[in-house]
Amino acid sequence: MSFSGAGGKWRREAEQMMVKPFRLITTTLLSLLLPLSFLVLSRLSSSSFLFLLIKSPPRNVSFFSILPVILYVVVSLISVYTLVLGLTTKITAKEPNRLIPFYPHVSIAWLTLFLVQISVGLGIEGTVSNGLIIESERNFLSRLVFFFGLHEVMLLWYRVIVKPVVDNTLLIGGDGETVVERVALAVSCGTLWWWKLRDEVEALVGVAEAKRALLLLLPINGGSNVNVDVGMVDFVNWWLYYMVVTIGMVRIVKGSLWFGMILLFEQGTTRRTNPRGISTDSTHVTTTSNVHYDNEGDNKV
Template sequence: MGCETWNERRQQLLQYLQTPFLRESFYIITISLLSLILPLAFLLLARLANGYYILSFTSLPLSSFLPVSFLYTNTNLLHLLVSAISVTSLLRTLMGHFDFTLHSNSKSKTTSKAYICAAWIFLCTFHICVVLGIEGTMASGLWTVDLNVIGKGDSKNLVSRVVLFIGLHETTLHWTRTIVRPVVDDTVFGVVREERWVERAAMAASFGGLWWLGLRNEVEALVVILEVKRELWMRVEMADLVNCWLYYLIATIALVRLIRSLLWIVNLFFCRGLRRSSGSSDGDDDSKV
């Protein structure tokens, strides 16, 4: 009964999107918005770390409709989901192009139903955790705490921010390709589509906008909080260790990507030089003959 209702709603949605322009626009906007769930999760974790650290020195009341225990539970679940995406992103970066999706038919490029269901569950769970976390922090006042109190002199340099930007972009790209795109492709078109430069540009623009609006300043709290607590001899929580681990995991992804890009450039120029040298040697041999 549930599958029949879902199929009927899907057919109704497809009827509204029969126009190619509307379908393409809806497709690009949906992928761009859903791709921001992962960087928003990093922003939420940084906000929670900042807020809990500041509240440990003050007596600000928490006026939230959600209990504090739920915020801690939601943080643990977010750590699990973000870690899963980050670890698989590191594996993909180390191994090169690796397809984590499962295709039921390699010729038609149709993603298996089991993988689609798993992607739907992962996406919905991730989205609910991020939305409830943001709503809970805003209602409790953690979202409005002055975050410039922490790390005013401990801010990272430009190089570390560039590395973190590249790592987060690579992880967001992996999240979009493995979870978001299979779900949206199956919902809108029913088949797997090739990634186009317009879709990648839209996703990069949305991520760049979020980074410029505040993610670049606040995500550093993932590692700064742990450093400050160690300097002040405060109790280090498990969440602080996980946040620091995620920070350096993202930095590792960026460094691996930079090294692979550098090796690709060196290989390109080296192969081009070999071709020129081999071509010149062949020309000399022909002239001698």
């Protein structure tokens, strides 16, 4: 019995050693689907603008008309939910998972993750060969704020969709986030943003600005039959971009307030512990003098 118990314990430890790295890699890769969705949407915006300029319809009509709708719906819902939580959640040091009031059912999370993965895969494959990058005049600070917002949206995507699906698949408990997981998510999102997103995601607002510039440059009485009006899709792209920027600003403000509260709490704790800076040596001297006085009194008696 002891040998079987030791063997079972060794097997459980081996499973944990295999499951934890696999879970970390899987959750990190699946969490990148959300920033990749922004990349696909920006490339689709650039591609549509390119087809508009060359007066040629898209080659893959089914993809350009159906699958982006899935990405727009999912990305919009996750972004709005992130912004609402950022504006309504108090600044506390509690576990982030406990601050999320709504979790979809595991089956809904499975379906959402599957649809987004298919849409992102087909979108990257269908738009990687266009090579058109439409940038907007944004400084590095505004891009950095967008990165903070994108990272916050990706964290909610991980906590609400990815983590429940992975935990349900591996049949493990829903443990809290570890430092290794947070570092892996931050590094992966930062690498993707620096490599691709910081330039290509500008197309979400760059296309609308380019269309407005073309409207000003075109002659008033005709001369071109290209329709460069800003449509609903351009407005949605503009709205998504600036909503993520707003999320980043909220995160920076709340992080600064949290850091200031920590500093004030530390100073308050120090003052309550030793309000007047009285050292313990004075107490020792006072006690000694009292004892000496009592001894003198005893000697007089």
